[in-house]
Amino acid sequence: MLREIAADIPPADFAEARRACQPIMLRGAAAALPVTRAAASIEGLCRYLCHFDSGRTAQAFVGDPAIGGRYAYGEQPDGFNFARETLGLAAALDRIARAAAASDQPSVYCGSLPAEDHLPGFAEANPLPLVPQGVLPRLWIGNASTIACHYDRFDNLACVIAGERRFTLYPPDAIGDLYIGPIDHTMAGQPVSLAATAAPQDPRYPRFAAAQARALTVTLHPGDALYLPKLWWHQVEATAPFNLLMNYWWDDFASGPDSxxxxxxxxxxxxxxxxxxxxxxxxxxxxxxxxxxxxxxxxxxxxxxxxxxxxxxxxxxxxxxxxxxxxxxx
Structure with a gap:
């Protein structure tokens, strides 16, 4: 069962809780942030984000409506089922908002935008005391989507700002049952589970049933946060037409430049x-x-x-x- 702790836990106590290297739910941890309050409407959120826009561009995933926001490998092992486009924040938000209002529009997903580069001043306006000092947020904005099951090499605090996110979690030692794809040909840097997004009981992945038996599933609403220790596998489904997640990555136990x-x-x-x-x-x-x-x-x-x-x-x-x-x- 997923552990849940109070969102007002003192940072020192939260740091101690993280030493168990188990996921932790913190309901409402980001509810009071100005960006969460601005997300009461799509228009209000877009205005708030554009207030900080530096004008820098980033790579976005753009998917045909037929894929339903399930960004993944294509039919061939060296291809994907989506295109990549370079967009500025304002243009990306406009296209995401238009796709949210019309299901026949291509879905758009902009992930891992460093706030300090794309939205200078945003981090200072939305401080989260639970994260270590100096750790800055990244933004993940898009339409309804499914991000393939992957892991991070850093500890992760994921905060839902708009929409909902459903996380399906697998422990690190489930790696052999998840049927991991290439480590040097990836969608966004990390290798992903091929079995987790396959059809149920796909005969190519007979061991996946063992991973499914150990899975933890949790849904985050606006203002909720989830702590994920490094190496925990997670599939992330954004279920609303317009979604924003803010996350923080750091390494609690780094002792030098090597990883x-x-x-x-x-x-x-x-x-x-x-x-x-x-x-x-x-x-x-x-x-x-x-x-x-x-x-x-x-x-x-x-x-x-x-x-x-x-x-x-x-x-x-x-x-x-x-x-x-x-x-x-x-």
């Missing part, structure tokens, strides 16, 4: 094709040094003898420098 995803990519190139017994041996080393299921690998020694494995920024820098030297062939 776990970088390590994953490197591990794929170095380990995936080795014999199974050797992969099992390396798995034991990863468990011991990286995942530390038995605690710190040098816990049997006094801290002053932990050397490069002592937890400090300096030591992380030393390991990084050593890795870079190895990659350069040094």
């Amino acid at each position: 776990p995803y970088t390590a994953l990519l490197l591990a794929m190139t170095t380990l995936a094709e080795r014999p199974p017994p050797e992969r099992a041996a390396w798995r034991a080393f990863f468990d011991h040094y990286a995942f530390r299921r038995d605690g710190h690998p040098l816990a049997h020694l006094p801290p002053e003898r932990h050397g490069i494995l002592a937890d400090s920024r300096e030591n992380r820098g030393r390991i990084r420098a050593f890795v870079m030297q190895l990659l350069r062939g040094g």
Whole structure:
């Protein structure tokens, strides 16, 4: 069951709650923001957003009415069922509003617009104390749509401002049952589940039933927020003709410039094709040094003898420098 906590939780308590790395619902967390109040009507919301418009353009998805806003791969694996167009915010809002009023118009979706670039001053006018200081919002605006099941590499607080969003969530370890598509040919940066948007009981994806049995589904109304830990899979359906979501991405536990995803990519190139017994041996080393299921690998020694494995920024820098030297062939 999805955990729900009070929207007025102190930021420090919310930070502690996030350490469980489980999704959290916060009903009404964004209800008092000026942008949410402006979203009482499409016209009012468009006027409010255009007040901050910097004039910058962004890429938009444009879909034929026949796809019903379900942006996905096309019939061929190297294509998609939508077009991409470069639009300014005002033009995009106008087309989204026109499509909301007439079902025979192409749907439009503008995602991941950094507020600081496209709407300077918006973040300051709509502060959300729950997010860490310095983390700025992004906007996702469009008609009714279904965004394919994917994951993020950062922690995510998603706030519905206008319309409704239905989230279907799967835990990170459901990855094998979701039948993930290519990691280098994606719709918007992240690989997606092919099974989650397929027809029910598609014979190509027999293991998907196991993922479905573990799915969590929740609907967010205007003002509601959902915290999604990194790596949780989520399909997002915007069900109203006109929708706006605002989200924040950050990494609660970042300790340096490198990301776990970088390590994953490197591990794929170095380990995936080795014999199974050797992969099992390396798995034991990863468990011991990286995942530390038995605690710190040098816990049997006094801290002053932990050397490069002592937890400090300096030591992380030393390991990084050593890795870079190895990659350069040094």
